[in-house]
Amino acid sequence: MDMIKVDNLSFEYIRRDENGDVESVHKAIDNVSFQVKKGDFVAILGANGSGKSTMAKHINAILYPTSGSVWVNGLNTADDENLWNIRQSAGMVFQNPDNQIIATVVEEDVGFGPENLGVPTDEIWERVEKSLKAVGMLEYRHQSPNKLSGGQKQRVAIAGIMAMKPQCIVLDEPTAMLDPNGRKEVISTVKELNKKEKVTVLLITHHMDEAVLADKIIVMNKGHIVMQGTPKEIFTKVDELKSYRLDVPQVTELAYELKKAGLPLDDGILTVDEFVLSLKKIQHKD
Ligand code: ADP
Ligand code: MG
Numbered sequence: 001m002d003m004i005k006v007d008n009l010s011f012e013y014i015r016r017d018e019n020g021d022v023e024s025v026h027k028a029i030d031n032v033s034f035q036v037k038k039g040d041f042v043a044i045l046g047a048n049g050s051g052k053s054t055m056a057k058h059i060n061a062i063l064y065p066t067s068g069s070v071w072v073n074g075l076n077t078a079d080d081e082n083l084w085n086i087r088q089s090a091g092m093v094f095q096n097p098d099n100q101i102i103a104t105v106v107e108e109d110v111g112f113g114p115e116n117l118g119v120p121t122d123e124i125w126e127r128v129e130k131s132l133k134a135v136g137m138l139e140y141r142h143q144s145p146n147k148l149s150g151g152q153k154q155r156v157a158i159a160g161i162m163a164m165k166p167q168c169i170v171l172d173e174p175t176a177m178l179d180p181n182g183r184k185e186v187i188s189t190v191k192e193l194n195k196k197e198k199v200t201v202l203l204i205t206h207h208m209d210e211a212v213l214a215d216k217i218i219v220m221n222k223g224h225i226v227m228q229g230t231p232k233e234i235f236t237k238v239d240e241l242k243s244y245r246l247d248v249p250q251v252t253e254l255a256y257e258l259k260k261a262g263l264p265l266d267d268g269i270l271t272v273d274e275f276v277l278s279l280k281k282i283q284h285k286d
Helices: 052-059 080-089 106-116 121-134 150-162 180-197 231-235 238-243 250-260 272-285
Strands: 002-016 022-037 041-045 067-072 090-093 168-172 200-205 216-221 224-229
Touching: 002 052, 002 200, 022 052, 022 067, 022 200, 022 224, 041 180, 052 067, 052 168, 052 200, 067 080, 080 090, 090 150, 106 121, 106 150, 121 150, 121 180, 150 168, 150 180, 168 180, 180 200, 216 231, 224 231, 231 238, 238 250, 250 272
Parallel strands: 041 200, 041 216, 090 168, 168 200
Antiparallel strands: 002 022, 002 067, 216 224
């Protein structure tokens, strides 16, 4: 079954003046459809303003479709009765970890979600321990979140979501405020959760190198889906990606340009290691 199903979704931001008359209408999502299967890791890539956050807010029933529909775990988000179940099925992680951490001790922060759900105390502590372990933060359980790095705080925020046992997590640019190390920590943590805990992941980002780890990539531009495919399929199309204002990893672009210039390199090279391997293959052919 699909964990997330988006069917012909369109959404308009409508601005009204003080009399309630429509001042402006902005179509942020224009007839978009896609599905995320249970257990999948899907990345949505797109430059600023392409509609990614608007999409994320639909999946968590913060916004409702102007037309079309959004289904989470078989539940229609437009139906008020489903709100609680939807928010429990799909946990959200946002950009700024400081806005997501409330308690003054790490383990209390992670326990806050399950406590709100009415989970019995013994089980809360079990979940806290397991979640902190899963994001590699167990040794910090008694610390104050204030002392943590951005990447560590974001991992605690993810543990807080995991402790509520969602089937799916939606992350809206979770690394936007982090340094390169923090970004790596968070993205590899997400990949681990997907692989080991089988959590369905929808990762929203404008960094191509973060989308590499996904099973499937959806590229958005100006409210439309413009590309869909595996990382390899997507990253072979360097010119097209650049036309959507997406930054291609340097090594991908170098390999792409060398290939265009006649060097028989592999398609869709994403890492320095792949580049080296591909160069070696050429050398051995001579
Ligand atoms: P992204 O997350 O990809 O940067 P958003 O979903 O935030 O994109 O925004 C998509 C489009 O909708 C942009 O053109 C943005 O200016 C517009 N938009 C976002 N939020 C609002 C709002 N509250 N009112 C009006 N327009 C908005
Ligand atoms: Mg956004």
